[in-house]
Amino acid sequence: MAYTATLEEESKELKRLYKNLLQGTYQELSKEDKKLIRKAFDLAIDAHKDQRRKSGEPYVFHPIAVAKIVADGIGLDAISIVAALLHDVVEDTKYTLDDIEQLFGETVARIVNGLTKISHLKKDDASVQAENYRKMLLTLHDDVRVILIKIADRFHNMQTLDAMPPDKQARIASETLFIYAPLAHRLGLYTIKTELEDLGLKYTKPEVYYEIARHIRETKEEREEYIANFTAVIEESLENEGLKFEIQGRTKSIFSIRKKMLKQGVDFEEIYDKFAIRIIYEPHSKDEKHDAWKIYSIVTDHFSPNPMRLRDWMTQPKSTGYEALHTTVMGHNGKWVEVQIRSNRMHEIAEKGYAAHYRYKHGKGKETGLENWLNKLKDALENSEPDAIDFMENIKLNLYSKEIYTFTPNGDIKSLPKGATPLDFAYAVHTEIGQHCRGAKVNGKIVPLSKTLKSGDQVEIITSANQKPKPAWLDFAVTSRARSKIKNSLKEEQKKIGEEGKEILRRKLRSLKIKYNEKTINNLVRFFKLKTSLDLFYRIGNSSITNTELRKFANQQSNGVYSYLKSKIRRKKPIGSVLKDEVTEKYDLLVFGKDEESLPYTVSKCCNPIPGDQVFGFTTINEGLKLHRKDCPNAVNLRANYRYRIIQAKWIDSTQREFKVNIMVSGIDEIGIINEVTLMISNTMNVNIQRINIDTEAGYFEGHIRVSIKNISQLNKLIANIKNIEGVRKVERE
Numbered sequence: 178m179a180y181t182a183t184l185e186e187e188s189k190e191l192k193r194l195y196k197n198l199l200q201g202t203y204q205e206l207s208k209e210d211k212k213l214i215r216k217a218f219d220l221a222i223d224a225h226k227d228q229r230r231k232s233g234e235p236y237v238f239h240p241i242a243v244a245k246i247v248a249d250g251i252g253l254d255a256i257s258i259v260a261a262l263l264h265d266v267v268e269d270t271k272y273t274l275d276d277i278e279q280l281f282g283e284t285v286a287r288i289v290n291g292l293t294k295i296s297h298l299k300k301d302d303a304s305v306q307a308e309n310y311r312k313m314l315l316t317l318h319d320d321v322r323v324i325l326i327k328i329a330d331r332f333h334n335m336q337t338l339d340a341m342p343p344d345k346q347a348r349i350a351s352e353t354l355f356i357y358a359p360l361a362h363r364l365g366l367y368t369i370k371t372e373l374e375d376l377g378l379k380y381t382k383p384e385v386y387y388e389i390a391r392h393i394r395e396t397k398e399e400r401e402e403y404i405a406n407f408t409a410v411i412e413e414s415l416e417n418e419g420l421k422f423e424i425q426g427r428t429k430s431i432f433s434i435r436k437k438m439l440k441q442g443v444d445f446e447e448i449y450d451k452f453a454i455r456i457i458y459e460p461h462s463k464d465e466k467h468d469a470w471k472i473y474s475i476v477t478d479h480f481s482p483n484p485m486r487l488r489d490w491m492t493q494p495k496s497t498g499y500e501a502l503h504t505t506v507m508g509h510n511g512k513w514v515e516v517q518i519r520s521n522r523m524h525e526i527a528e529k530g531y532a533a534h535y536r537y538k539h540g541k542g543k544e545t546g547l548e549n550w551l552n553k554l555k556d557a558l559e560n561s562e563p564d565a566i567d568f569m570e571n572i573k574l575n576l577y578s579k580e581i582y583t584f585t586p587n588g589d590i591k592s593l594p595k596g597a598t599p600l601d602f603a604y605a606v607h608t609e610i611g612q613h614c615r616g617a618k619v620n621g622k623i624v625p626l627s628k629t630l631k632s633g634d635q636v637e638i639i640t641s642a643n644q645k646p647k648p649a650w651l652d653f654a655v656t657s658r659a660r661s662k663i664k665n666s667l668k669e670e671q672k673k674i675g676e677e678g679k680e681i682l683r684r685k686l687r688s689l690k691i692k693y694n695e696k697t698i699n700n701l702v703r704f705f706k707l708k709t710s711l712d713l714f715y716r717i718g719n720s721s722i723t724n725t726e727l728r729k730f731a732n733q734q735s736n737g738v739y740s741y742l743k744s745k746i747r748r749k750k751p752i753g754s755v756l757k758d759e760v761t762e763k764y765d766l767l768v769f770g771k772d773e774e775s776l777p778y779t780v781s782k783c784c785n786p787i788p789g790d791q792v793f794g795f796t797t798i799n800e801g802l803k804l805h806r807k808d809c810p811n812a813v814n815l816r817a818n819y820r821y822r823i824i825q826a827k828w829i830d831s832t833q834r835e836f837k838v839n840i841m842v843s844g845i846d847e848i849g850i851i852n853e854v855t856l857m858i859s860n861t862m863n864v865n866i867q868r869i870n871i872d873t874e875a876g877y878f879e880g881h882i883r884v885s886i887k888n889i890s891q892l893n894k895l896i897a898n899i900k901n902i903e904g905v906r907k908v909e910r911e
């Protein structure tokens with residue numbers, strides 16, 4: 178909807194907003210407080226007078242909305258309200274931090290400074306790592322009010338995210354789910370946390386969000402009827418006890434319904450506790466706990482409880498301060514329903530967090546309670562006590578277990594499926610980055626490309642113009658995007674090697690005095706037990722067919738009878754037919770485990786696997802290693818009960834096999850020499866480096882490098898080439 182207000186309407190609106198701000202504060206404000214807020218309000222209007230939001234509204238509507246959340250939703254003090262009003266002033270306008278300090282004092286200036294720093298983190302300071310980002314967020318500030326106001330700021334930005342372009346929406350929403358929702362949760366701000374999560378889902382997975390929202394809408398009547406029935410049953414009994422109460426039906430948030438659907442792998446209809454019944458009571462005895470149990474007993478007189486699902490958060494409040502009594506009972510038509518029993522004090526804490534907690538504990542005399550609360554929060558954030566660890570775990574997102582959130586060096590978030598590796602990350606950033614990915618640093622350390630990433634990891638991809646996708650990449654790329662790109666370019670690569678192989682073969686045959694023609698090619702294909710001419714060209718191209726082997730062929734060719742017989746058999750496929758997957762369809766070697774070792778094995782009788790089948794190895798006491806098909810009828814049982822005995826196994830094409838070899842390189846530590854060595858290995862020789870470890874001391878370096886090698890001649894060539902590099906003294910196989 179277009180924004181059309183006139184200036185006059187705007188100034189009217191500002192007056193209304195001001196009144197509204199002062200009316201809704203959770204803390205009581207003194208005259209001085211109000212004066213200070215008025216001053217900040219006027220300064221914010223003046224400072225932002227020439228700015229508009231993307232929606233067309235005056236910019237100042239934003240800080241005012243944030244101040245409102247701070248005052249009412251979170252329940253903070255006048256200092257915080259003032260800082261919220263001014264939070265974007267230093268960042269975006271001519272006013273400086275000094276101005277703020279002079280006008281509003283040191284505390285406000287410090288908070289505004291903290292907020293300005295946070296907003297600078299992502300944009301300008303590319304070197305600040307993701308980890309640091311979080312740490313700074315948690316510990317930079319002496320004052321937790323900075324974080325609380327930042328949450329309010331983010332909350333309002335999420336509420337008005339529609340005006341942003343879609344790519345920004347997704348980024349801001351991911352960040353909200355990753356950082357701000359868990360923070361809000363930890364600070365006991367349940368209402369804000371829930372809304373942040375729902376909004377986060379709305380902009381990261383809109384289809385899911387709207388689908389669940391639709392379901393909730395469609396089942397509204399049914400739900401209301403259910404609640405009405407439930408209420409009707411217990412109302413009278415509660416009234417007979419002289420209790421004052423209110424019964425509400427609360428739908429779970431869209432986000433938490435989705436979390437349940439994912440966790441339990443079920444549809445919307447199958448989630449049984451999509452809503453809860455909430456009974457909020459006014460305690461009439463001194464002992465509000467006693468009243469809660471009385472209500473519990475009335476509820477369970479009418480509905481049978483599930484004893485496994487009784488939670489007494491009153492005796493032992495959650496670390497966030499949450500108090501309530503929860504139970505799940507069997508309601509009408511055989512449906513379980515959660516019942517939350519809270520006094521109005523407990524309810525207020527649940528809505529507002531510790532601000533309410535301390536207000537009740539310390540009475541309405543202000544400040545002391547709030548200060549204590551803030552200190553306690555600060556402790557929780559800084560200490561490595563169980564609570565704080567719990568909090569970090571939250572941040573690390575056990576909550577969103579199907580996805581992980583990783584960061585680029587600039588602090589942009591990339592969400593990836595669980596199990597993703599730096600290679601997936603590289604392809605997620607850009608196809609070209611993936612195609613030329615040579616290595617990766619995670620949180621500043623070089624790691625293998627096969628390393629599994631965790632939420633919060635910051636990943637830097639090292640590229641090289643000469644790098645190309647390798648077959649081994651398919652072993653650890655998990656996203657379909659990365660896998661299909663790798664496969665495509667491997668096919669291209671095989672084609673290219675095949676073309677080269679064809680030329681090499683022509684030359685070699687000439688020197689062996691054999692005619693290059695269709696007949697010879699067909700004979701060669703049969704001699705090497707291949708399927709197509711392209712398989713042959715490819716193997717010549719990548720040198721897995723050696724000169725000795727070609728000579729053997731030549732000797733056999735000179736046997737007239739042999740060649741006569743062979744020439745009788747016609748090949749159907751012409752030379753140069755399209756290369757398909759044939760190259761990898763030749764399964765002649767079975768290997769086990771991560772290191773792809775050949776081990777002695779026997780084939781199990783239950784499923785009789787043959788080369789090419791999907792298989793696994795199973796160790797037995799009497800019969801050694803047995804091979805089963807993955808779809809063997811016994812497989813499920815074996816996997817479930819004897820997981821530790823299972824070894825992964827696969828059929829491979831022995832000509833494509835790579836062996837792992839350790840080599841030691843030492844020499845004089847000159848600038849660039851290590852780089853030269855690794856370039857020689859990975860680019861000139863096109864050999865994969867698996868691991869590299871280099872020590873330098875007093876002008877001397879020693880490197881231990883693990884490479885994947887096709888055969889001994891390739892290894893010898895590699896060692897010779899490294900020896901030729903100036904400064905290298907010694908190269909040895911370890």
Ligand code: MN
Binds near residue numbers: 239264265330
């Ligand atoms: Mn802001």
